Amino acid sequence: MESNDLFDSSDSVRSGKALAHVKTAVFPGPIKLSTGRFLPELKIAYETYGELDPQKDNAVLIFHALSGDSHVAAHDANDDPGWWDLLVGPGKYVDTNRYFVICANVLGGCRGTTGPDSINPETGKEYGVDFPPITVADIVDSQRMLVESLGIERLLAIIGGSLGGLMALDWGTRYPDGVAGIVAIATGPRMTTQALAFDIVARNAIMSDPHFYGGEYYNKEVGPATGLAIARMLGHITYLSQESMNRKFNANRNVGRKIDTSFETKFSVGSYLAYQGGKFVERFDANSYLALTLALDAFDLGEDRDRLVAAMRRSMCRWLFVSFSSDWLFPAFQARELIDAAVAGDKRVSYCNIESYSGHDAFLLENEAPVYGGLTSSFLHNLSLDWRPEDAERRQALTESYGKPASPKKTRVDYDRILELIPPKTKILDLGCGKGELLARLKERGHERLVGVEIEERLVLKCVEKGLDVLQLDVNDGLKSFSDHQFDFVVLSKTMQTIKNVEVVLEEMLRVGTRAIVSFPNLGYKAYRKQLEQGRAPQTDPRKNRKWYNSSDVRFLTIADFEEFCKEKGYRIFKEVALESETGVIVEENAAINSDVFIAVIGR
């Protein structure tokens, strides 16, 4: 990395060029807030991209994070860059040739929308400390007023990361009929205690700055720039990961850059923080920082699992949750809490925990854009397809415009048999669903509820492309996301032999499903017996280049072993199908020897 990269930042840089595209919606007051207090008027600064369809079914609302603004993307080649140019624009993941994108500055902010530094029409002076406390709900309500004023009753999608993610959660659970799908990125049901603590220290730094004057600093020569800069430095650390900071600064650790600042510049990371802190105070207002972090910190979608489930149960949209493996501001376990709640409420959810070293900021950076962008793009496309399912012509047109039709593929021999074992209209959970082939075939048959679980990121992407609901989870950790008997069938096809915690997974399958369908290679197959007779370990992995030392198969069992296992565990076997995969035929006679793939339907 070149050293001049060190001072790059994901903040949007907005000059007069960008401001030319900012529109302002004015709503006369009094506007009641969730706290019972009133705003005398509400101005919302926003920008739009693309065209709203006559049917008004292509509107996508994007929520920015704490220090962002309405300038989500450049409007043209001469425009200032937007904070999410990576994602939004003509032909991009959120394709403004196709979608009508809206992005507004948040209430309480300082980038055009009413906030503490706005002029209070009742006094003719800045609100300052008179600006009433706001919540995430107030911010969302204000944006909802904007959306309604644009004549949009139902959004195709909302996309938000970080604070924007909390706002998306709030909208989805309080205005469930107002949106078809939500992409919530790098967010959680609430701040962790650690994240809360950082915000508290940041606010203490601002409020104990002697130039804060209790918030009444607008007419003073000097404001709480020192406190705000310290707050921003602290925030910056939480947006990066340990690894990304080491990568960025380790090479020149002890070489601070000379910049005009009163802060320490001894180490390279010190001069970077001093620079970022100094730049921030030029464009951000301390009272806004306090108001918005207090809104963030107070947000809680549900204090415990039950309340969280109750909140998510109210939603009607499809959800796509994205977390990043190195994000410690909103760690992946928080996304899991949201997903567990959504799944417990039987909502349609997809989830991907993207492998990344970039920390919280990953959602604004290029490295992982193909993944979070690709997921978002596929998700939006499938939302469009689902919007008016009766309009087949429109679906066809959308599908054709979106890309290549799926090529016909060779399918696995056990899938046909498994399909036969699953009655129509039943609810299916497919563990280790891979690219979603089985689920896609079930989808064609019109099953009510289809969910996949897959551990590999690239396969999760494939499933979302197919419009499937898929969760990136490790089945070895159990299925605690799911409720008792949430599904009719839970499928574990040719996966059981690859998992470590067989007992846990089988128990869990029969907790969340009424029936489990398990398929596995039968070690008793004649060819395998022969291999051992000849002094060699049987090679059960269908990928013939895999041997004893590199096969993903780690459990070896015969049909009899499985039957004994079921007996010991008290599982009933309702149906057995023995196959010979080379021919694909069902083996009727002496299956213990003549079949290499065994499928069983079990239950309690």
Place this chain on the structure above:
Amino acid sequence: MESNDLFDSSDSVRSGKALAHVKTAVFPGPIKLSTGRFLPELKIAYETYGELDPQKDNAVLIFHALSGDSHVAAHDANDDPGWWDLLVGPGKYVDTNRYFVICANVLGGCRGTTGPDSINPETGKEYGVDFPPITVADIVDSQRMLVESLGIERLLAIIGGSLGGLMALDWGTRYPDGVAGIVAIATGPRMTTQALAFDIVARNAIMSDPHFYGGEYYNKEVGPATGLAIARMLGHITYLSQESMNRKFNANRNVGRKIDTSFETKFSVGSYLAYQGGKFVERFDANSYLALTLALDAFDLGEDRDRLVAAMRRSMCRWLFVSFSSDWLFPAFQARELIDAAVAGDKRVSYCNIESYSGHDAFLLENEAPVYGGLTSSFLHNLSLDWRPEDAERRQALTESYGKPASPKKTRVDYDRILELIPPKTKILDLGCGKGELLARLKERGHERLVGVEIEERLVLKCVEKGLDVLQLDVNDGLKSFSDHQFDFVVLSKTMQTIKNVEVVLEEMLRVGTRAIVSFPNLGYKAYRKQLEQGRAPQTDPRKNRKWYNSSDVRFLTIADFEEFCKEKGYRIFKEVALESETGVIVEENAAINSDVFIAVIGR
């Protein structure tokens, strides 16, 4: 957890009672510092526990962390508690009935040893900004003067955590003949960039406090208490983990405690931080905080691997490194860097990454004390035994006083054969060494170099008890700690069948060892063949209650499979031993069928 626990802290509370035990060593100046500047005099406040043996071979020096002091433990029942009472005292892990323990306040501190708030004898006033910058080396040098003044030439051990760990590293690499063993806990070769960044923000908070007066605040009515409190709040967050903070504060998240403070007390964690910040400023000096964090931040045992190896190569002591899984101030990967460097320098090292949710502070807390305490206790005991190896009588006496003699155990049948394959005096690495049985037997034979690798914490403890060098690592990650041909033999006894990355591990074994000895169950054994003939998967796991679904065996191979594997990889098989484990005899005829355990010596 009770709510009054929330305000507990690991800080030592020192009243007049504890001060009664503090001794002061005075060294007249000028004392030259590593920067070339001088101190006009040096006073060191220290405490001692137990008695120094006439042979002076039982001295243990303990280094405290950033905000600690000399009062490591209570001297008697009436004394104030010490900051490490868990570890140090009569009959405790660091048994003051046996060891002579010394603990001194650090140079630059404010608890009795010369620091910025001490009176400069040249001016009769506090040093303030005139206190010269210090390094970790200066702190260590000052304590070395103390140790020498006590007539101790060589310490039995140094124990230090966090800053104390850095000091221990510095001593061990600069005064290698001055100490027999070092226990370095929750530390690293340098601060991570993230940790450095937090220190920078903390210093900015102190130095931008208008009551800091450029460090000349001692004669002012008000000092930089606000800045110092903010610095401490920030520090506190880094000492805890995300999980420990959630456990501590989530239940009463929104219930701040009313305390007398100007800081925010809205949330429970906020009032806690305000309380901790406020308490800290009563007992700590802002200039000391600056001086010590600067020393911490500047410490770097070696900027890259080569320099780190060069530094560790200078050491002559045995090392015990301890990290904690949830410590993000000094994360486990930093301990790994130290271990890798020590191992590359062929030093005697043990390492344990203790599973803990308590974060950096875990080394001061009760939960994990049996592990880090137990490791330390065993390590110290074995250092004593090694001190004068010629004195057999003394060894005997120490061993008897320490605990029960080892009971004779049934040993694994393959160990005898493996022992026969290993020539005397060779260097051995045992992968998956378990309780260290094979290594203990090799130790009796007097091998020059014996190292174990084991993944399970409880087994690592057993090895350290036996006085073995053991590293808690996952062999699946490879053996990058070790250099090419660092060992004569690398042993993987009855472990190959349990590992995922067989190819990586075998390659690595033949990189770090000239020969590899591998033993594994032979799937071709007649009993296993018979099991499959009868339609059941062979049960190779010697723990007979383990079956296909819960065995730790995940790789299944015959002798022929292994031979083919070696051929493909270009490994030469120098010796093969086939056993039948029931009888323990070597199988000469038709081993492919008649032996259930196979041992091979391979090389390139």
